[in-house]
Amino acid sequence: MIAGDGIGPEVVAEGLKVLDAVLAGSDVDVATTPYELGAARWHATGETLTDADLEAIAKHEAILLGAIGDPGVPSGVLERGLLLKLRFAFDHFVNLRPSVLYPGVPTPLGNPGEVDFVVVREGTEGPYVGNGGALRVGTPAEIATEVSVNTAYGVERVVRDAFARAQARPRKKLTLVHKHNVLVHAGHLWRRQVEAVATEFPDVTVDYCHVDAATIYLVNDPARFDVIVTDNLFGDILTDLAAAITGGIGLAASGNINPTGEFPSMFEPVHGSAPDIAGQQKADPTATVLSVALLLEHLGLTEQAARIVRAVETDIAERAGSTATRTTSEIGDALAARVAG
Amino acid sequence: MIAGDGIGPEVVAEGLKVLDAVLAGSDVDVATTPYELGAARWHATGETLTDADLEAIAKHEAILLGAIGDPGVPSGVLERGLLLKLRFAFDHFVNLRPSVLYPGVPTPLGNPGEVDFVVVREGTEGPYVGNGGALRVGTPAEIATEVSVNTAYGVERVVRDAFARAQARPRKKLTLVHKHNVLVHAGHLWRRQVEAVATEFPDVTVDYCHVDAATIYLVNDPARFDVIVTDNLFGDILTDLAAAITGGIGLAASGNINPTGEFPSMFEPVHGSAPDIAGQQKADPTATVLSVALLLEHLGLTEQAARIVRAVETDIAERAGSTATRTTSEIGDALAARVAG
Ligand SMILES: CC(C)[C@H](C(=O)O)[C@@H](O)C(=O)O
Ligand SMILES: CC(C)[C@H](C(=O)O)[C@@H](O)C(=O)O
Numbered sequence: 001m002i003a004g005d006g007i008g009p010e011v012v013a014e015g016l017k018v019l020d021a022v023l024a025g026s027d028v029d030v031a032t033t034p035y036e037l038g039a040a041r042w043h044a045t046g047e048t049l050t051d052a053d054l055e056a057i058a059k060h061e062a063i064l065l066g067a068i069g070d071p072g073v074p075s076g077v078l079e080r081g082l083l084l085k086l087r088f089a090f091d092h093f094v095n096l097r098p099s100v101l102y103p104g105v106p107t108p109l110g111n112p113g114e115v116d117f118v119v120v121r122e123g124t125e126g127p128y129v130g131n132g133g134a135l136r137v138g139t140p141a142e143i144a145t146e147v148s149v150n151t152a153y154g155v156e157r158v159v160r161d162a163f164a165r166a167q168a169r170p171r172k173k174l175t176l177v178h179k180h181n182v183l184v185h186a187g188h189l190w191r192r193q194v195e196a197v198a199t200e201f202p203d204v205t206v207d208y209c210h211v212d213a214a215t216i217y218l219v220n221d222p223a224r225f226d227v228i229v230t231d232n233l234f235g236d237i238l239t240d241l242a243a244a245i246t247g248g249i250g251l252a253a254s255g256n257i258n259p260t261g262e263f264p265s266m267f268e269p270v271h272g273s274a275p276d277i278a279g280q281q282k283a284d285p286t287a288t289v290l291s292v293a294l295l296l297e298h299l300g301l302t303e304q305a306a307r308i309v310r311a312v313e314t315d316i317a318e319r320a321g322s323t324a325t326r327t328t329s330e331i332g333d334a335l336a337a338r339v340a341g
Numbered sequence: 342m343i344a345g346d347g348i349g350p351e352v353v354a355e356g357l358k359v360l361d362a363v364l365a366g367s368d369v370d371v372a373t374t375p376y377e378l379g380a381a382r383w384h385a386t387g388e389t390l391t392d393a394d395l396e397a398i399a400k401h402e403a404i405l406l407g408a409i410g411d412p413g414v415p416s417g418v419l420e421r422g423l424l425l426k427l428r429f430a431f432d433h434f435v436n437l438r439p440s441v442l443y444p445g446v447p448t449p450l451g452n453p454g455e456v457d458f459v460v461v462r463e464g465t466e467g468p469y470v471g472n473g474g475a476l477r478v479g480t481p482a483e484i485a486t487e488v489s490v491n492t493a494y495g496v497e498r499v500v501r502d503a504f505a506r507a508q509a510r511p512r513k514k515l516t517l518v519h520k521h522n523v524l525v526h527a528g529h530l531w532r533r534q535v536e537a538v539a540t541e542f543p544d545v546t547v548d549y550c551h552v553d554a555a556t557i558y559l560v561n562d563p564a565r566f567d568v569i570v571t572d573n574l575f576g577d578i579l580t581d582l583a584a585a586i587t588g589g590i591g592l593a594a595s596g597n598i599n600p601t602g603e604f605p606s607m608f609e610p611v612h613g614s615a616p617d618i619a620g621q622q623k624a625d626p627t628a629t630v631l632s633v634a635l636l637l638e639h640l641g642l643t644e645q646a647a648r649i650v651r652a653v654e655t656d657i658a659e660r661a662g663s664t665a666t667r668t669t670s671e672i673g674d675a676l677a678a679r680v681a682g
Pocket of ligand 2: 181182212420424425577611
C-alpha cells in the first residue's frame, strides 16, 4: 500500500475499508504493508524509490496506490522517479482503464448514449521511456528531444492482451488509436502488430482511428468504442477525456498490470493528489474503491470484484437523487456497508 | 489554390466564391492559380510535391488548401510528402486554430458556456519532424522510434506570437499546454521559454496545464481558455476536440502562418477529404470560408475578414431554426450574398 500524497491517504483508507468488508467472512486473508513513498520522503531524504524499496515491494501480490505529487517537488521528479519507475520496473505493460457511464452520473455531454469501453494503454514504451535529452540548456541554441520507443515485442504483447479482452466482451470490438499518417514508423509498427494478432482472434472486429479523430468520437459518439488499444501517451490523453465524459476523474479507476505475474500489478485511481482539498475529507474515494475491484479481479476474486462494482452503481444511482454532500469516509462507509456479504 | 482530394474542390469553390464576393467593388484584385496536387497526381505520376512546385507556389502571397487524402494512397505518403512538406518548407511555425461556439450551433456539451479561444499550435517541430526510424522491420525484433525535436529558437518564436495574440484579446490570458512532468526535456524547454517571454508581456496572465488535464477542461469548462500555446502533436489533438465541442470540423478553420512573410502562409479547413461524401455537394464549406477570413486577416484586410465572420454567424443562427439541408454551393451562395458590400 502506497498511500502517497495529498488526498492519497484519505482515499486509500476507504479503499482498504471496502476491501476488508468485501472479504469479511471469506477465506481470503489480506495483509497490508504501508510504504512511505512520495513527496514527504523526498523532502526529508531526497529519495524517490530505492532499490531496496523496489525489492521489498516486488514480494507483494499487488499494490494499491493512492496518489503521488506535491507542488513543492519539481515537476517530473516524483512522476519519473517513483510512479513511472514502478510501472517500468514491474513491467506493467497493460495500463487498463475502464470507462463506464453509470446511470445517474452527471456528464458534460448532452446525449452521451451508453458508454462502456475500456482503454488498454501500453505502459512500458512510447514517449514515456525517458529516452530524451537536452543540449545547451538555457541558451538560445538549446535543443531538447523526446524519443518514443516502440518495439514489436512491446506492442505485440499489449495488442494480444487487448484482443483477449475484446473477445471476452459482448461486442468483441477493438479499436487501434494512433497517428500513423504522421508518426509513420511507430504507427505502422502498431498497425502491423494489430493485423498480425487479429488472425488469432477472427471473431473480434478491428477498427482504427487517428488520435485526433478519437477525441471527436469520444464526445460525439463514445458508445462506438468497446476496447481501445493505444500507446502510452495517447492512452494518457484519451483516458482523462474518457474519465471526464463518464463523470469525472473522481470515478476513474486503473490497473497497471503485469499479466505474466512476474511482478506485482498496481492499482490506482486516475486522479492526482489534489493538494488543494487534501486532509479535508472532500475527495471522492470511489475511483480508489473501483481500483480495488480491478485488483480483486486481477487476483481472480471475480465475485468480490463484481460486488464492489454493483455497490458503486447503487451508491451512484442514489447520490443522483440527493443534494447532500458526504465526506470521503462517509462514502467509504456506505460502500463498505453495501458490499458486506 | 490547392483544391486537393475528396470534398476539397467543392469546398474551395465556395471559399473562392465568397472571397470574390467580399472583394467585389474594392480595389483589391485576386489572381488565383490552381495547383493540381494530391491523390490524383500521385496515382498518375508518383509525385507528391516537387521542388518546381514548391518554387512556383512560393511566389504567391497566400495559399488556400481544400483537403488532401484518398484511401487509395498509403497512409503517410500525402500527409508527409505534401501537406507537412508545405508546412515545413514554408516555415509555417504558427498553426492558428480559433474555436468559437457561435450562437445556435449544436454542441455535444450540455452546458458549454461562452467558448471563444484560439489554439496557437507550433507547426515546424515536435514529433512532426519526421526524425524517426525503424530497424528490422517486419521481424519480431523490430524497433521503431519517433523523435520529438524542440529548440529554443522554434519554441520562443511561437510562444512570442501567442503572447502577442493574447495581448490583443480582451481577456489577455495564455495557457501553455504540455506534459512537462513526463516529457521533462521538451516540457521544461517550453516552460522556460514561456517564463522568459512573459516578461515582455506583463499584462498577459499565464497559466499551465498538462495535455491530459486540458482535454478534461475542454469538455467541462472550455470557457476558461483564451489563447492556448502548445506543441505540434498536442495541438493536433486538442484542436480536433476543440472543433468537436464547437459544432464540429465542418466549422473549424485554420491558418498555417509564417509571420515573417518570408514564405506564403496557407489556410485550410481542419477537416479531411471525406471521400465518402465527395462529389455529392454534401460537405459544409463553412470551415473553408472561415479559412478565407483568416487569409484576409493575415493579408491585412481586416474589415473584409470581419464581414465574412459576421456572415457566417448570421447564417449559422438562421440554420439553427431550420430543418432544410442545403447543398455545398447553396451554403456558399448564401454566404456570398451576405458578404457582398
Ligand atoms: C502523473 C502522470 C505521470 C501520469 C501519466 O502521465 O501516466 C498520470 O497522468 C496518469 O495518467 O496516470
Ligand atoms: C492530415 C494530418 C497530417 C494533419 C495533422 O496531423 O496536422 C491534420 O490532422 C491536421 O490537423 O491538419
